[in-house]
Amino acid sequence: MKIKNIFTYCFISSLFLFSLICIWKILVTLQGIEITNFNFNKLFIFGIILCAINLLIGKKLNLNIKIILLALLFSIFDYFISTNLPIWYSFGIFLISLFFFNNIKDYDKNFLSKNHSSQKLFFNFLTLFGITLFSFVILFPFYMMLVTSFKTQALLLLNPLDFSINFAQGLPELFKSYFIVFKDYNFGRYMLTSTIVSLGTVIITLIFAIPAAYAVARLNFFGKNFLSTSILIIYLFPAIVLVIPLYTIFSQLGLRNSIEGLLIVYTATTLPVAIYMLQGYFKSIPKELEEAGIIDGQNWLGIIFKIILPLSLPAISSVALYVFMIAWNEFLFSLMFLDRPNTFTLSRAIQFLNVGAETPRQYLMAGSVVVTLPILIIFVYFEKYLVSGLTAGSVKG
Amino acid sequence: MSSKLAKIEKRTAYLLILPSVLLVFSIILFPIFSNIWISFKNVELKDLRIPEPRAKKLVKSIKDNPTQIKIIYKLRNSSLTQEITNVKFKDKYPDNIEPISLNNKCQFKSNLLKCELGNWPKKYRENLEIVFQNTNNQEISKKELKSYKPKLSGKSQNILLTYEFTLNNFKKVIKDKAFIDLLSTTFYYTFFGTIGAIIFGILAAQMVNQKFFGRTFMRSVLLFPYVAPVVALAYTWELLLDPTSGTLNNLLINYQIIDGPINLLGQKYVTLNILGFDFKLRLALTTVIIFEIWRYFPLAFLFILARLQAVPKELYEAADVDGANPIQKFLNITLPQILAVISILFMIRFIWNFNKFEDIFLLTGGASGTRTLPINVYQQGFSIGDIGMGSAVSIVIVVFLLIFMFIYFKLLGKRADEN
Numbered sequence: 001m002k003i004k005n006i007f008t009y010c011f012i013s014s015l016f017l018f019s020l021i022c023i024w025k026i027l028v029t030l031q032g033i034e035i036t037n038f039n040f041n042k043l044f045i046f047g048i049i050l051c052a053i054n055l056l057i058g059k060k061l062n063l064n065i066k067i068i069l070l071a072l073l074f075s076i077f078d079y080f081i082s083t084n085l086p087i088w089y090s091f092g093i094f095l096i097s098l099f100f101f102n103n104i105k106d107y108d109k110n111f112l113s114k115n116h117s118s119q120k121l122f123f124n125f126l127t128l129f130g131i132t133l134f135s136f137v138i139l140f141p142f143y144m145m146l147v148t149s150f151k152t153q154a155l156l157l158l159n160p161l162d163f164s165i166n167f168a169q170g171l172p173e174l175f176k177s178y179f180i181v182f183k184d185y186n187f188g189r190y191m192l193t194s195t196i197v198s199l200g201t202v203i204i205t206l207i208f209a210i211p212a213a214y215a216v217a218r219l220n221f222f223g224k225n226f227l228s229t230s231i232l233i234i235y236l237f238p239a240i241v242l243v244i245p246l247y248t249i250f251s252q253l254g255l256r257n258s259i260e261g262l263l264i265v266y267t268a269t270t271l272p273v274a275i276y277m278l279q280g281y282f283k284s285i286p287k288e289l290e291e292a293g294i295i296d297g298q299n300w301l302g303i304i305f306k307i308i309l310p311l312s313l314p315a316i317s318s319v320a321l322y323v324f325m326i327a328w329n330e331f332l333f334s335l336m337f338l339d340r341p342n343t344f345t346l347s348r349a350i351q352f353l354n355v356g357a358e359t360p361r362q363y364l365m366a367g368s369v370v371v372t373l374p375i376l377i378i379f380v381y382f383e384k385y386l387v388s389g390l391t392a393g394s395v396k397g
Numbered sequence: 398m399s400s401k402l403a404k405i406e407k408r409t410a411y412l413l414i415l416p417s418v419l420l421v422f423s424i425i426l427f428p429i430f431s432n433i434w435i436s437f438k439n440v441e442l443k444d445l446r447i448p449e450p451r452a453k454k455l456v457k458s459i460k461d462n463p464t465q466i467k468i469i470y471k472l473r474n475s476s477l478t479q480e481i482t483n484v485k486f487k488d489k490y491p492d493n494i495e496p497i498s499l500n501n502k503c504q505f506k507s508n509l510l511k512c513e514l515g516n517w518p519k520k521y522r523e524n525l526e527i528v529f530q531n532t533n534n535q536e537i538s539k540k541e542l543k544s545y546k547p548k549l550s551g552k553s554q555n556i557l558l559t560y561e562f563t564l565n566n567f568k569k570v571i572k573d574k575a576f577i578d579l580l581s582t583t584f585y586y587t588f589f590g591t592i593g594a595i596i597f598g599i600l601a602a603q604m605v606n607q608k609f610f611g612r613t614f615m616r617s618v619l620l621f622p623y624v625a626p627v628v629a630l631a632y633t634w635e636l637l638l639d640p641t642s643g644t645l646n647n648l649l650i651n652y653q654i655i656d657g658p659i660n661l662l663g664q665k666y667v668t669l670n671i672l673g674f675d676f677k678l679r680l681a682l683t684t685v686i687i688f689e690i691w692r693y694f695p696l697a698f699l700f701i702l703a704r705l706q707a708v709p710k711e712l713y714e715a716a717d718v719d720g721a722n723p724i725q726k727f728l729n730i731t732l733p734q735i736l737a738v739i740s741i742l743f744m745i746r747f748i749w750n751f752n753k754f755e756d757i758f759l760l761t762g763g764a765s766g767t768r769t770l771p772i773n774v775y776q777q778g779f780s781i782g783d784i785g786m787g788s789a790v791s792i793v794i795v796v797f798l799l800i801f802m803f804i805y806f807k808l809l810g811k812r813a814d815e816n
Contacts, residue, residue, distance in 0.1 A: 026648060036651055123723045130604045135618055137691070142621065144644060145633045160647045208420060211413035219410035220403070227414065234425055236745075236802060238752030240771040241791040244778050245428035245435060248557060251445050268424030271417055300409045329626040331755045336779075347628045351759070354632055361636055368629035379624045383617055386624070387699065 006055070008118045009107065012125050014047030017100045019129065021078075023136050024096055028089050030147075032162030035082070042081050050074055054104060067101035103128060142372070149177050149366040156361070177366035185363065186341070187370055190349040194328060194371075197259060197345055201266040201327040202320045205274050208267065209319070213278035214304055218290070228279070235272040239332045242269075247336050257340045265333050270323045277322075277389070281315035282308060314385065321382055322389035328375055346371040429795065435788040437562040442782035444556045448476030450484045450517060450549040452525075456542050459528070463536040465497070470525040470547060474517040481521075484551035486512040490529070491541050497528045517551070566789035575768075583769040585679070586686055586757075587750040591743055593690035598697025598742075599735070603727075605698070606705045616702075623695040631759035634688055638662055665766040681765040685757050689750065697742055704738045705731070744805040748798065770794050 029035050050070050057066055075094040147163040181187045216228050255261035293303045334348040350367045353359045379386055453471040474481055488510045496505050503512040531537050605616055637644050640660040649655045667680040712730045754771040763772035778787025
């Protein structure tokens with residue numbers, strides 16, 4: 001057993017425990033409870049002592065009893081150095097330290113005397129640490145978006161760190177921002193527009209893309225190679241270089257402020273990726289199936305509808321979901337083309353809310369939740385399809 | 398026979414791809430080329446409105462004579478800058494109604510009033526008054542008269558279609574003192590955004606590639622920033638980072654980590670003192686880059702994870718037998734395996750970050766040192782209203798883009814050769 005290993009072990013473990021506690025304290029602070037100090041010195045040193053004890057006990061004691069004992073010790077220590085905190089806070093501390101000691105319970109003198117044990121230790125903690133930290137950093141803005149929408153401006157001014165949700169006020173009062181966003185700011189209408197535009201884009205894109213992708217994947221014609229490379233090149237051209245010419249053309253044709261105009265642009269910008277993704281899949285369908293279809297006297301249309309489409313439903317659904325996501329989230333074109341509130345999509349409406357003078361932030365966040373929630377639900381529900389769509393088409397973003 | 402089949406096949410193929418090609422051509426390729434046209438013109442936002450002849454119809458009854466009625470057309474040229482030539486006017490009337498007198502510009506035939514109003518200079522206004530009577534001496538209904546709307550047509554010069562060209566836009570772009578600053582900001586943002594996203598992508602992929610409880614859920618969560626709408630995320634961040642009421646500043650002050658609030662999105666520079674040296678960090682730009690990394694590392698993560706899962710387990714087992722430590726395993730096995738993915742990812746993300754508009758626009762609007770080329774396109778074209786300048790900046794972007802794509806496809810071709 002090397003001294004260096006023991007030292008790294010204690011140091012890293014205690015640091016990890018401390019960061020877990022920090023995240024918990026931040027979350028508790030945001031419930032309006034006053035914590036003004038992380039107590040780094042005391043907690044860190046006590047953490048090191050407990051980790052050393054854990055090492056000394058090793059496997060002499062039942063492991064479950066050991067971790068409960070250590071966790072209890074830690075929470076009691078924390079309870080005494082911090083004052084006036086509610087009991088659920090300490091309970092949280094207890095659970096976190098339980099989780100932590102459960103993770104280090106297997107380390108003992110034998111483990112630390114093995115080769116590379118300090119590096120292994122480091123990587124183990126890095127993984128754990130990474131998972132916790134990454135989830136916290138990623139979910140925190142989403143969490144703040146949600147809880148802000150349940151507060152009122154006056155309460156937030158009173159204590160900008162109090163995001164506790166007061167269920168006692170009753171549901172209508174709690175969801176007040178949402179009622180106002182839908183009633184006074186017409187979000188129902190914007191949501192409908194967004195849905196129509198997104199679904200419309202998906203349908204039109206598929207109608208255009210499926211035949212084209214089939215032709216590129218299967219048929220022989222002059223200029224095929226040129227076409228399939230140009231699909232990728234066109235796809236890499238960003239919206240920002242199209243915006244000025246399209247704006248001038250659309251304003252002269254009177255297509256601005258119309259859903260049709262938006263549909264045309266969205267379809268055209270998502271077409272290359274849809275064709276690119278679909279043709280890749282069509283190529284993987286065995287050719288024999290089509291030849292059988294030809295022998296049965298099917299024409300091209302029959303082959304597409306009766307053989308290709310049923311076989312490639314998974315690919316088509318991932319393309320459809322991906323296109324839906326792009327259209328729903330799209331912002332630049334809706335900013336350029338829509339300036340009358342009756343044609344706004346959700347994204348444009350939220351931007352309008354923010355630019356508009358002094359919109360209370362809870363309305364802004366309620367609007368943000370309204371635009372984010374559908375896409376997240378769809379994503380979690382159809383995760384498998386969307387992930388394959390993302391991987392295939394995610395050259396864009 | 399076979400050549401006939403080939404012919405049919407060819408024709409079908411063209412028929413199947415034609416709609417897509419037409420659409421993509423008219424909405425993507427045509428605008429890219431018309432950028433070149435517009436960038437050599439002196440066009441402003443206000444020139445885009447096509448001048449229109451307009452008429453407002455007023456119906457006025459005449460005192461003590463219900464069988465007659467006076468109609469006033471208030472005519473005007475909608476444009477403040479351009480003239481309209483050859484204006485024609487048309488309006489419909491109900492049966493049994495006739496004008497009492499007409500000037501020589503107008504004609505009345507089978508319920509239709511037609512006028513040739515000649516050329517209208519800019520800001521032109523005129524009132525056209527005509528008195529009508531009912532031929533059967535009956536009362537005229539005002540409502541029916543109002544239900545018809547006059548139709549006007551006229552020709553005007555479209556500034557976009559003239560053959561006057563100028564090099565001024567490009568001169569202005571290149572001579573602009575801020576141009577170098579603009580370019581360096583763009584590259585700074587692009588480079589660090591890309592590198593950061595890839596590094597965090599590798600870290601996340603390494604983590605999720607191990608078995609632990611809630612792994613699939615973790616994978617979904619990691620992708621949240623990428624799939625959620627940018628508008629919602631940018632405004633949430635803005636609220637979090639706000640100097641007075643933002644959660645982050647309040648938290649930091651609460652824990653006495655900082656003394657006063659920091660305006661993370663509104664402050665151009667911050668001076669850091671590291672080991673006695675003063676560093677000037679571009680604060681707002683760094684914040685925007687962090688947002689960029691936060692939003693796009695999931696993509697790198699997804700790509701790298703897919704590649705990591707394909708790395709054969711035997712390689713690691715062999716390394717274990719050889720007694721390699723985790724760092725050696727990462728450097729000698731994992732890294733070479735994912736290097737190809739990383740290089741492709743780097744190129745693609747580089748191209749896309751170079752063109753990123755929404756994120757910066759929503760967070761800072763291009764203020765406090767975060768103005769990149771795409772933001773400049775918007776500001777020139779729509780904030781200042783100089784469409785020609787905006788187009789010229791777009792052309793600069795396209796030129797850079799073509800260079801990047803050339804490199805990218807060269808690399809891709811090389812990769813394909815190697816495999």
